[in-house]
Amino acid sequence: MTTHIDRTHGAALASWVESAHGHAQFPIQNLPMGVFATGASARIGCAIGDQVLDVAAALSAGLLPDVDTRTARAVTGETLNAWMALDAAQRRTLRVDLSRLLEAGSHTGAIAQRHRGVILHAQEDCRMLLPAQVGDYTDYYAGIHHAYNCGVIFRPEQPLQPNYKHLPVAYHGRASTLMPSGVPVHRPSGQVRVDGDGGPQGRFQPTARLDYELELAIWVGPGNPLATRIDIAQAAQHVAGFGLLNDWSARDIQAWESAPLGPFLGKNFMTSVSPWVVTSDAMAPFRAARMPRDASDPRPLAYLDDADDAACGGLSIALEVHLSTRRMREAGLAPHRLSHGDASALWWTPAQMVAHHTAGGCNLRPGDLIGTGTISMPEGRECGCLLEMTHGGKRPVQLPNGEVRSFLEDGDEVVLRGTCRREGFASIGFGECRGQVRG
Known part of the structure; x- marks a missing residue:
């Protein structure tokens, strides 16, 4: 570790x-x-x-x-x-x-x-600029409260899929659309579902449900040769550092295309990354135990289980999401904090994500990027995306200036921030991951 x-x-x-x-x-x-x-x-x-x-x-x-x-x-x-x-x-x-x-x-x-x-x-x-030339980008689903909250919306009878606590779930993203903080995000178009007399069908249009996702970026250090794997006990040594990541999401496009496979156009149009890489060594004082398992939870399989990683493989990072609308900026109003949370609410540690990624022989390379998945907290509106916060758009967020948001509108700017604090140590931060929506 x-x-x-x-x-x-x-x-x-x-x-x-x-x-x-x-x-x-x-x-x-x-x-x-x-x-x-x-x-x-x-x-x-x-x-x-x-x-x-x-x-x-x-x-x-x-x-x-x-x-x-x-x-x-x-x-x-x-x-x-x-x-x-x-x-x-x-x-x-x-x-x-x-x-x-x-x-x-x-x-x-x-x-x-x-x-x-x-x-x-x-x-x-x-x-x-973007810190590295990224060959591959993988996005995990390690925020258990996000997974549960989304499950309540779409599968209330079984919010967590049976595999969730057994293995780190992920999908491969699009490296070419990774952009550094500050680059505008253009509202994407794609097929969305419409219900007609003949049943569900697709219609091509700009997304009406543009969302953000609060995540951590994990920057891969030394990689591994093809057909080998990185042992869980050594996996932390293969992480060079961390940043903030906003996995912009078109929820209506994502919902229609994701049966039976995973996200495609709903996710591949842009992902924002903070430009500074906070090194693994700088994070040493801010390590935490991984999320505790209770007696009913499965113990990780041997290739994902390590005593040191269980004790200090997690991260303690206070995270915030701020929103500034066009009307707020024109009125000189400060951005509104939509939510806050902590990276300790990740079910899987960075080392477990690295070990699982290579378990079948996949070769990671220096500069590859791993997203943790959306980080949310267990209660209230402390959620890492609007999909959860508004319960699929049914419970809009009231902003201080009277505006409401179910999903992002043109001119909205989302800012992610992260800070590490621990008694006896100087606080450190990640800078910002910022992006403004363009029509």
């Missing part, structure tokens, strides 16, 4: 980058990795306060003297794929070196301050 806590996590650690002091998202204890551009070329960066550290520039300035040759090559590219391919020890060493470079009072930090004009860029001046 990646639960290595060291001095880089210390609450008293401070940076010479002034904006990092008490920063709600990116203090020196976080140091997420991303890809940014200030012009035509893309470069690998590390977020620190409201700045971006140009890692290649720091390397060229001799500020990362302990970095080995493979790591140096990995951080001078235009995507994070090679960094993700590093083994867990190499990624950890780089994180320690970056922390030392940015630490107030350190020898390297004192030298780095003299290069700040070359190695630092204001985040507001940077264009954030």
Whole structure:
């Protein structure tokens, strides 16, 4: 398990980058990795306060003297794929070196301050890109409350399918439509069901039931050869980091096409991903036990069962969904928080998802993306999507300005946020995953 806590996590650690002091998202204890551009070329960066550290520039300035040759090559590219391919020890060493470079009072930090004009860029001046070239994208269904709530809507007699607690259920998504935060989502068209005199039939039209889904992104690190599998005890070492993911969904298209197979046009038009990758090492203080099983629940099969993963394979991340309508922005109103929840409400851990994905011999590759599935809470309207929150559109949400929403309308902007908090440690965040609906 990646639960290595060291001095880089210390609450008293401070940076010479002034904006990092008490920063709600990116203090020196976080140091997420991303890809940014200030012009035509893309470069690998590390977020620190409201700045971006140009890692290649720091390397060229001799500020990362302990970095080995493979790591140096990995951080001078235009995507994070090679960094993700590093083994867990190499990624950890780089994180320690970056922390030392940015630490107030350190020898390297004192030298780095003299290069700040070359190695630092204001985040507001940077264009954030998709962190990696994604070869494959898989979306799980690990949020048990989401699965149950949807089951109540569609199958009240049996909300959870019989297989749900036995194996992590998933489908393969469309990697080409993964987009970084801020890219608008265009309302898709497809076939929806209409009931006529001759029975159900399809009609092609723009979706009238556009929805969001609050998920975590799991970025795959080192992969595995074809026809091999990743053991559950080692699976956490194959996760490079985490982000936020919005799996935009056209519910009316999805409902008509998903019998008998899974989602297709209802899901493949766009998925938004936050640009910063919060590393597995940064998440070490915020690990949690996986969701408890009671006596009536099946014990995971051996290939999904590991004592360390059961004890600390889960994640404690406070999650929020905010909505801003066109009318709200025109009136100068702040976005409205639709719901909040926690990533600890995932029935399956990231390691179990990785182990199951490779159980039949599928080869994962660095930069592959895994979505956790929608994360919801067990009661009330603390749901990770409008489908649940409005009970299939039957119970619209009342917004503070008098507007109501059953599903998203043109001009609506959805913002996902995530924060990790634990007593004795500095809080860290994921930035935002933002997208506005266009007609």
